[in-house]
Amino acid sequence: MGVGSGRRDGAGSTRRASDTLGTMTQTLNSTTDSPDSDALTYGNFIGGEWRPAESGRTFESRNPADRRELIGRFAASDAADVAAAVRAAEEALPAWRAMPAPKRGEIMYAFGELLGQHKERLAQAMTREMGKVLAEARGDVQEGVDIAYLMAGEGRRMFGDTTPSELPDKWAMSVRQPVGVAGIISPWNFPIAIPCWKMTAALITGNTVVLKPASDTPHCAALLVELMDQAGFPPGTVNMVTGSGLEVGMPLVENPDVNVISFTGNGETGRDISVRGARRLLRISLELGGKNAIAVMADADLDLAVDGILWSAFGTTGQRCTACSRVVVDDSVADDLIGRLADRAAAMRLGSGLESGTDVGPLINGGAVEKVGGYVEIGTDEGARLIAGGEPATDGDLQHGHFFRPTILDGVRPMDRVAQEEIFGPVLSVIRVDGYEEAAMVVNGTRYGLSSSIYTRDTNTAFRAMRDFATGIVYVNAGTIGAETHLPFGGIKQTGNGHREAGHAALDTFTEWKSIYVDYSGRLQRAQIDNQ
Ligand code: UN1
Numbered sequence: 001m002g003v004g005s006g007r008r009d010g011a012g013s014t015r016r017a018s019d020t021l022g023t024m025t026q027t028l029n030s031t032t033d034s035p036d037s038d039a040l041t042y043g044n045f046i047g048g049e050w051r052p053a054e055s056g057r058t059f060e061s062r063n064p065a066d067r068r069e070l071i072g073r074f075a076a077s078d079a080a081d082v083a084a085a086v087r088a089a090e091e092a093l094p095a096w097r098a099m100p101a102p103k104r105g106e107i108m109y110a111f112g113e114l115l116g117q118h119k120e121r122l123a124q125a126m127t128r129e130m131g132k133v134l135a136e137a138r139g140d141v142q143e144g145v146d147i148a149y150l151m152a153g154e155g156r157r158m159f160g161d162t163t164p165s166e167l168p169d170k171w172a173m174s175v176r177q178p179v180g181v182a183g184i185i186s187p188w189n190f191p192i193a194i195p196c197w198k199m200t201a202a203l204i205t206g207n208t209v210v211l212k213p214a215s216d217t218p219h220c221a222a223l224l225v226e227l228m229d230q231a232g233f234p235p236g237t238v239n240m241v242t243g244s245g246l247e248v249g250m251p252l253v254e255n256p257d258v259n260v261i262s263f264t265g266n267g268e269t270g271r272d273i274s275v276r277g278a279r280r281l282l283r284i285s286l287e288l289g290g291k292n293a294i295a296v297m298a299d300a301d302l303d304l305a306v307d308g309i310l311w312s313a314f315g316t317t318g319q320r321c322t323a324c325s326r327v328v329v330d331d332s333v334a335d336d337l338i339g340r341l342a343d344r345a346a347a348m349r350l351g352s353g354l355e356s357g358t359d360v361g362p363l364i365n366g367g368a369v370e371k372v373g374g375y376v377e378i379g380t381d382e383g384a385r386l387i388a389g390g391e392p393a394t395d396g397d398l399q400h401g402h403f404f405r406p407t408i409l410d411g412v413r414p415m416d417r418v419a420q421e422e423i424f425g426p427v428l429s430v431i432r433v434d435g436y437e438e439a440a441m442v443v444n445g446t447r448y449g450l451s452s453s454i455y456t457r458d459t460n461t462a463f464r465a466m467r468d469f470a471t472g473i474v475y476v477n478a479g480t481i482g483a484e485t486h487l488p489f490g491g492i493k494q495t496g497n498g499h500r501e502a503g504h505a506a507l508d509t510f511t512e513w514k515s516i517y518v519d520y521s522g523r524l525q526r527a528q529i530d531n532q
Contacts, residue, residue: 039070042222044081044242047088048235053077053243054084061219064131064362065352065401071129074218077243079251082210085239086255089181089208092236097178097206104204105155111200111231112148115141115192122192122223124354129219130188131361131402132316133353143193144224146485147502151200154507158205166531169521176511178206179283180259183252185212185245185273187264188364189319191220194501197485198262199228201506203237210258211240212249214265216364218242245269253277261285262501262509264321267422267494274497285499285509287490289422290450292480293326295439295465298333300455304477306340308455309428312479314348314360314406318426319368321495322451322473324480326412326419327430328442334432338387338410341428345388345406350398362401363425369402372425376407379418379429384409389426414442422448436461444470450491451480472500 041058043050052058057076063069075081096104115122123137132140160174182202186195195211202209213221225240241248253261253273263273264287277284294312296305312324329337353361363369369392376390389405404426412419412429419429433439443452453475454465462476472491473483483489488500499509519525 039072041073042075042218042242044075044077044085045222045225045229045238045240046081046085047091047239048229054080059215059243061129061216063128063401064364065128065354065403066397067402068400069128071219072222074222074242076247077241078247081241081243082212082248082251082255085210085241086181086252086257088236088239089210090257092208092234093178093180096203096208096234096237099206101155101158101204101206103155104206105152107232108148108152108155108200108204111228111233112145112152114227114231115148115196116145118223118227119145122220125223126191126217126220127353127361130191130217130364131353132189132319133358133361134356136316137353140190140193143190143485144196147193147196147200150486150502151204151506154201154204154504157504158507159504160513165517166527167519167521167525169519170525171518171520172515174513174515176205176507177514179510179512180207181257182207182209182510183212183255183258183261184209185249185252185261185263185265186214186221188214188216189316189321191217192224194264195221195224197489197501197506198264199238201501202260202262202510203233205507205510207260207510208237209239210252211238212252213240213242215242215244249273250276253282256280259283260510262499263287270497283509284497285501286497287321287499287501288448288495289321289424290323290448290471290491290495291326291420291422291446292322292324292448292451292453292471293328293443293446294324294453294455294480295436295443296327296329296333296337297436297439297454297456297458297461298330299457299461300333301457301477302333302337302340305337305455306344308453308477308479309341310344310348312453312481313428314345314426315481317361317363317404318428319364319424320481322481322483323424324453325423325428326442327428328433328439329430330439331432331434334430338408338430341430342387342408345408345428348406350393350403350405352397352401360403360406360426362403364402366402368425369404372404372407372423372427375418375421375423375425375427376409379409379412379416379427382413382416382418384412384416384418384429414445420446436464440465440468444468447494448491449493450495451475451483453478453480472496
């Protein structure tokens with residue numbers, strides 16, 4: 001694999017990502033007394049080469065559990081770097097789309113295998129860079145492996161339709177064709193899984209890719225792209241440009257040679273992308289979050305519900321699009337449920353996700369701590385009762401990280417801001433209702449529609465919820481998180497714009513349908529006319 005390292009730039013040495021995978025000899029970085037001397041500098045990956053931003057600027061990524069730890073320095077890119085990456089993707093496109101899809105699938109299988117082999121190192125790197133506890137980070141990488149294998153298989157499926165023609169001696173079929181250059185803008189909360197969802201679907205269908213990873217997790221992205229290079233994706237098929245949304249994301253959206261954008265992130269940015277893209281009829285897939293509810297009915301198994309709620313609300317520190325941020329509970333069991341939730345939440349152990357025994361890792365950055373704290377205040381001002389957490393955790397070593405205690409607000413009303421706005425942190429609002437009808441109304445009473453769940457022992461109620469809950473994903477007797485890669489992932493209403501990721505539905509974002517008619521009758525046959 002890789003020989004030598006990337007070019008040197010003004011800010012130090014640009015390393016191949018593989019240095020930290022231990023797959024090549026470390027040769028760079030002169031001695032310095034700085035405590036950050038071990039931190040590496042990473043470039044962009046364009047046309048099969050690692051190179052610094054054209055401006056030479058860099059930015060830092062730090063460990064959110066201990067911000068004294070520098071993860072690395074990354075190219076602070078701009079429109080010039082984006083243009084170079086899009087050019088490389090365009091140049092690679094003809095050969096890549098001409099390669100038989102099963103062959104593209106073989107490279108995808110190799111990539112899935114490599115991801116699996118490097119699972120532990122990637123998971124550790126992920127926990128260091130974005131904080132989720134190690135077991136969850138391993139799950140994140142596994143999700144990447146799963147989608148790589150699923151999409152590799154699509155190389156031998158990618159089914160279209162063959163169908164009878166209305167005329168004799170005529171053949172009709174439809175096939176998928178790649179869209180072209182795919183701009184992928186991925187979030188930090190699933191720094192391996194989500195770019196994998198997007199890139200594997202784009203690549204297997206014959207598109208080439210420019211990845212703009214979240215600026216909070218450039219290290220994970222660099223490691224991922226390095227593995228894709230090793231797996232054998234030809235130069236230019238996968239490119240990566242790091243930097244801010246404004247300086248990299250928007251130029252990618254505005255670049256006229258980008259044919260499709262797939263974005264996961266906040267609603268405001270999604271809308272902005274939509275508006276900018278609309279001017280040139282750009283194909284755009286958006287996944288913009290949720291305000292996911294778990295309904296707990298009077299007949300629910302409360303032990304099961306408590307486990308599911310805590311996992312869904314505080315797993316990944318509440319930083320999942322699918323996280324449960326509302327519990328909609330039947331009044332008859334509310335006190336019992338809430339008492340158990342509060343006790344368990346208070347007992348959760350905060351700390352570095354690398355330490356065994358940690359239940360809840362840090363939030364992604366200082367801004368997130370402020371935002372979450374702000375929402376707790378908004379909630380209590382609106383009349384909610386704080387029954388667990390409610391503040392940053394700063395005791396001992398926690399003071400060096402972005403920790404916030406698992407928080408539960410009771411007595412929240414359905415239209416309160418904490419019950420309507422996505423907080424993206426460990427804050428759970430409890431809403432009391434009377435019976436299924438009211439529960440369903442409250443579950444559906446938000447602008448989002450990603451995930452929902454119901455706990456009940458009554459089969460009829462469960463089926464009603466499966467029919468009524470207005471979300472793209474519904475769980476019965478399980479929490480709101482844990483979607484599997486072979487089913488469509490996405491939501492309705494303002495969660496997105498109708499597209500789905502994962503499953504074979506993901507292919508729709510990255511392909512155009514072409515309908516083909518072959519007439520072998522040897523005479524003019526007019527559809528709709530000669531078949532009468
Ligand atoms: C997200 O939060 O954006 O279903 C993705 C889940 C994960 C994916 C979440 N498999 O929770």
